[in-house]
Amino acid sequence: MVSSYDLGAIVFYFIFMVLLGLVFRKQVSNTSEYFRGGGKMVWWMGGASAFMTTFSAWTFTGAAGKAYIDGFAVVWLFVFNIVGYLLCARIFAPRFRQMDVVTPMEAIRQRFGAKTERFYTTIYTVTGLMGGAITLYAVSIFISAVLGWDIQFSIIITGLAVVLMTVTGGSWAVVSSDFLQAMLIVGISIVTFIAVLNNVDSVETITSHWEGDTLWTGMGIEIHEVFLLWVGAILIQRVIDMNNIGQSVRFLCVKDSAHARKAAYFTAALFAMGSIMWFLPPMWAAGSLGPLSEMYPQLGDKANQAAYLSVVQTLLPAGMVGLVVSAMFAATMSTLDSRINFVTASFIKSIYKPILNKKATEAQELRASKIATAVMGLIVIGCALFLNELRGISLFSMMILFAGLVNIPMMIPQTFCMFVKRVPDWAGWATVIFGFCVSIISNNVFNAQWVSETIAVPMTGRELGDLGVVITQFMHAILTVGFFFATMLFYKEPVGERKEQVELFFRNQSTPIVSPNGMEQSDVMQFTVLGRLTLVFGGVITAFAVLPNENSFYFAICGLFIMVVGGAIYFQRRNGVTTKVTSKLV
Numbered sequence: 001m002v003s004s005y006d007l008g009a010i011v012f013y014f015i016f017m018v019l020l021g022l023v024f025r026k027q028v029s030n031t032s033e034y035f036r037g038g039g040k041m042v043w044w045m046g047g048a049s050a051f052m053t054t055f056s057a058w059t060f061t062g063a064a065g066k067a068y069i070d071g072f073a074v075v076w077l078f079v080f081n082i083v084g085y086l087l088c089a090r091i092f093a094p095r096f097r098q099m100d101v102v103t104p105m106e107a108i109r110q111r112f113g114a115k116t117e118r119f120y121t122t123i124y125t126v127t128g129l130m131g132g133a134i135t136l137y138a139v140s141i142f143i144s145a146v147l148g149w150d151i152q153f154s155i156i157i158t159g160l161a162v163v164l165m166t167v168t169g170g171s172w173a174v175v176s177s178d179f180l181q182a183m184l185i186v187g188i189s190i191v192t193f194i195a196v197l198n199n200v201d202s203v204e205t206i207t208s209h210w211e212g213d214t215l216w217t218g219m220g221i222e223i224h225e226v227f228l229l230w231v232g233a234i235l236i237q238r239v240i241d242m243n244n245i246g247q248s249v250r251f252l253c254v255k256d257s258a259h260a261r262k263a264a265y266f267t268a269a270l271f272a273m274g275s276i277m278w279f280l281p282p283m284w285a286a287g288s289l290g291p292l293s294e295m296y297p298q299l300g301d302k303a304n305q306a307a308y309l310s311v312v313q314t315l316l317p318a319g320m321v322g323l324v325v326s327a328m329f330a331a332t333m334s335t336l337d338s339r340i341n342f343v344t345a346s347f348i349k350s351i352y353k354p355i356l357n358k359k360a361t362e363a364q365e366l367r368a369s370k371i372a373t374a375v376m377g378l379i380v381i382g383c384a385l386f387l388n389e390l391r392g393i394s395l396f397s398m399m400i401l402f403a404g405l406v407n408i409p410m411m412i413p414q415t416f417c418m419f420v421k422r423v424p425d426w427a428g429w430a431t432v433i434f435g436f437c438v439s440i441i442s443n444n445v446f447n448a449q450w451v452s453e454t455i456a457v458p459m460t461g462r463e464l465g466d467l468g469v470v471i472t473q474f475m476h477a478i479l480t481v482g483f484f485f486a487t488m489l490f491y492k493e494p495v496g497e498r499k500e501q502v503e504l505f506f507r508n509q510s511t512p513i514v515s516p517n518g519m520e521q522s523d524v525m526q527f528t529v530l531g532r533l534t535l536v537f538g539g540v541i542t543a544f545a546v547l548p549n550e551n552s553f554y555f556a557i558c559g560l561f562i563m564v565v566g567g568a569i570y571f572q573r574r575n576g577v578t579t580k581v582t583s584k585l586v
Helices: 004-023 031-039 043-054 062-098 104-112 114-147 151-197 203-207 224-242 257-277 280-288 297-315 320-356 362-390 394-416 427-444 448-454 461-490 496-509 521-546 553-575
Strands: none
Touching: 004 151, 004 320, 004 521, 031 151, 031 320, 031 362, 043 151, 043 257, 043 320, 062 224, 062 257, 062 280, 062 297, 062 496, 104 114, 104 320, 104 394, 104 427, 104 496, 114 151, 114 320, 114 362, 114 394, 114 427, 151 257, 151 280, 151 297, 151 320, 151 362, 151 521, 151 553, 203 280, 224 394, 224 461, 257 280, 280 297, 297 320, 320 362, 320 553, 394 427, 394 461, 427 461, 448 461, 521 553
8 A cells, every 4th residue: 555655745746747837837928839839949858758758657557567477578669769769860850840830730731731631630639639538547547556546536636637737838838847757757767777686686687587588579479480570560660650740749849950859869868778777677576576466456467567566665665656656647647748739739720720710819829729728638538537437348449449540551641751742632641541441451351360370370369469560560561651652653743832832841841940059048948947846856856765764765866866957957057048049930
């Protein structure tokens, strides 16, 4: 059972995150500020936000449970996150910033026209809101089991905290909270990793639980070719997932092309560090602790998802569980506030302004943006409560399946359109529909079971699951990508306004945005405010070390790490202010 220290840590975290919205509310004067910080954010804010947007509570639950059972096999997912962001830093991140738009959907309109923009906006609205609801519901199940809270109470409290922060502070609050949350997750990861190492003679003590190749492939793999193909399929999926226009939002926030590149490198570095530290603790639990089903009977057959939590409760002092739960809230809040911000921005810029209120002033747009943010947040909370009533019946599985079916088809045109000019406007939406059909066929016709029966090779459940991923990803890589390029056969040179928009799209993304040397006024604000907030955040965590508690020095390690980061940021503000000018209007 959690202690009063744990509850204190959780309450502090909630209050602190909600106050962020109030701190940054004065920075929001227009929709550009509200949705992307006016394109003024420095690289370490954008990079931490990109990290938190990709990171999720699943890392501490589902991924940790996978490591508990299958060893290092799950690490491939995170290794390819690193590869994806390194490629992003090298090629895509600067181009994303140079698109010089407020929302990704505006870039879609430039590249493929208004019809495709509305097509994408509609799908992203549905999948974004339902995906947010699923995320909120899933983490509420786990947290209610750990803290003994009612699931509905967990859903409402978490959801309202996100809505309040996002409405008041917009993207400034979203990205700033992402930075603080990233520092909390890194700090917890460090102390948990140290605690495990302090309880073993060597790393081999942890890995000896797995024999031979099972350490790297996991259990249930007898046909190693299936595993290798799965690794290749995951590489394709992660690279496309991180390098498409829909994922450009965090790079639209930063101040110039160089900061966009640095942000992507910083994100890759955070995943590199985490890939080492996140998965040894649950692997240690597999060999050193008793059955998790006995420790967490309330989780039933999902008890392995508490593997990371079991390490924290076993090795770290009371109160640290509260920080881990807060970190899970952090990951959930990051996903939720980013989804709500993205969906609202798409609605305002793609539907409200061009269709519902064409004559809207900037003040009216900003007011509508705040109202829409609140409404979108309440819809997410309502959907999560509805999912709780269904108790996992068809709709829950259908929405997860639907997101899986359409995600890759949605991303493929948004990746290749950055470089391929000679495709018709309809290629943007037609490729998605074609890819959706490919997903259905790969999941229901030419699936893993069909392959196993056709080649007369029996497979384990794990192999069938991995092969299903392989078939879907490779069919998209060949057929859906092939369809997109095949539309070049029907290309006709656009004329008039459409020609100007397409040329603007390609001209912008090839034109670097360069800020002056030194610090601008907005830079000083970020270094000052985030530096102070990080110092306070780390200071409170460090203060837990003085409580009468065994192994309380772990709080000092976590808190001092965050304070060192905050101090380094705060003292950088002394570099001064330069004239606020860039080589291209932003």
